Amino acid sequence: MVSGEFIHPGFVFLLGSLLIPLLKGWLKKAYLLAIAALSIALVATMPEGTYWHVDWLGVRMVLGRVDKLSLCFLWVFTIMAFLGVLYGLHRSEDGHHVAAFWYIGSSLGAVLAGDYLSLFTFWELMACSSVFLIWYRRRPESIRAGFRYLMVHIFGGLCLFFGMIFRYWQVGDFAFGPIPSGTAGVSDYLILSGFALNAAVVPLHAWLPDAYPEATVEGAVLLSAFTTKTAVYTLARAFSGYEVLALLGTLMAVYGVFYALIENDMRRVLAYHIVSQVGYMVAGVGIGTALTINGACSHAFAHIIYKGLLFMGAGAVLYRTGTCKLSELGGLWRWMPWTMLFYIIGAVSISGFPLFSGFVSKNMTVSGAFEAGRPFLGIFMELAAIGTFLSVGLKVTAFAFFGEGGKEVKEAPWNMLLAMALASGICLFIGIYPHALYRLLPFEVEYHPYEISKVLEVLQLLGFSGLVFFILKEKLRPEPKINLDLDFSYRMLTKYFMAFDRRVIALLDYLWGEVWKVVGIRGLYGGAEASDSFDRKAIDGVVDGMAYGVRTIGDRARRLQWGSLQGYIALSTAIALLALILFALE
């Protein structure tokens, strides 16, 4: 775990999880927080360089690559880990904490991996540990969603695996670094597909809004942070400047808000917004200029915190009311005012209001798109910003926290409120003092978010779209329905396959059973009888005949030995005489 000045924070979580079941009460809670705080301290003091070179299976693995890009993600991952652990402190199941630690630890391991083999190992570990954060909700829907999540991620993992093996054949090593778009071959696009699936790039995105809303209250907070952003990191590391990512990223940004506007489940709205916000990051990586890659990284940083905060708010509502359906909620400002305040801070951050974190990160990518001469991409990103404010900012706030209906509940527990307060503070701090974030970015780029024209542009864009919301508010009232997305394909495929199995394959199986009963079983009986007869008459006949022969000879020989010496002499003499006579006659 220790190598010179480098201590791997991922292994601190992985090995630290082993003690969790042995501790109880406040000691356990203090221990969970201490491990998370230690990981932040390790990142704060982590020197750049490569550490932990391990030779395994004849391959040189690098488990600790620390540079500006990985440090940016390590910072936000460890901060979010601390907030997530604090938020889930009340959870009594050790298994949930252990799964969370393994998920966080493997995400940190993936960010620090300097080669494909170690990256793949941590990648798979992430999928296998995170699924428990869904299963621990223990609802039949969650169990099924967890299995779908796992199957999709196994498919993505296989894309990555075959990509890296083919690449090894071609280039002879597993080094994980930038791949220029002009030189990319089939193996590189397989790796890209594996990364894109984890980043929920449309059309490989449907697993995310399917699975995250089914996770536990505390698990969803962590899920919202790590899987997709690890994928953004890997895309930024290897595939910057790929046009396909610029186009699909922008499509994601609009696609996510489109669904968020019509979803009824609060956490599904937020899940679609992960797709949308990660779209900005993927597009930033795809455009590939220093400003847009910085934009992608800064947006990943800001997004992890405010999205975690929004999931915390929605989770607190679910925890207290037992539902996240907007059609069943309303008037929560009376009972959960602090939760509402923190949720709104997250909502204005994601919407990109000045003085909040989303403003200083999102606009870096959008400005980068315009500066790179990609006005259409920039315009669609602005359209997505409108949809974000309409759905997360206004729709959820209006129908869950304001409005009528709903039930009287208690405010969220202290640890949830404290985690939300800290996350809100970070959103404000980044928004007010953006250079604290910009200092962590991989490229040295001059960017000033608070130019008066930019501030005005954003305020007008959001203000006037808000006006439309209040005009169309009743039309946007959430309905207790679900919306079809591309998970329809594999869910219905499974459904139809099972129906086909029940009707056609089961019928064929029945018919075959009947045929077998008539032809097969009878044939088998006939064969068995013939075999029995052959055994008794032929095999037994030969064996028995030999036995009888031996017995008869033995019996005869026995009779020759009657025990009288005179008799033996007389018999011998008679035989000798007979022999002499025969000899004489000849």
Added chain:
Amino acid sequence: MKRALEVLVRGKVYVRDICLLSLLGLLILELLVEHHGRFWFERTYGFWSLFGVVGAFVLCKASKGLAHLFLSKGEGYYGEW
């Protein structure tokens, strides 16, 4: 906290009026600000206000329209799948 919210909810008409006046203020302020930008629309007065109105309207109508057309299904649509 709760009391402050009660005041806001009771005075929601005033809140609405303040918001509308702020929007008007933004349009007036734009007259005083020099526009920067590489593309014509970035330098056009009121472009982002209009884009906000049209964009929001199109997004709301398109998403709700497609939802009612074929995307929305009953909550038990997938059954056990």
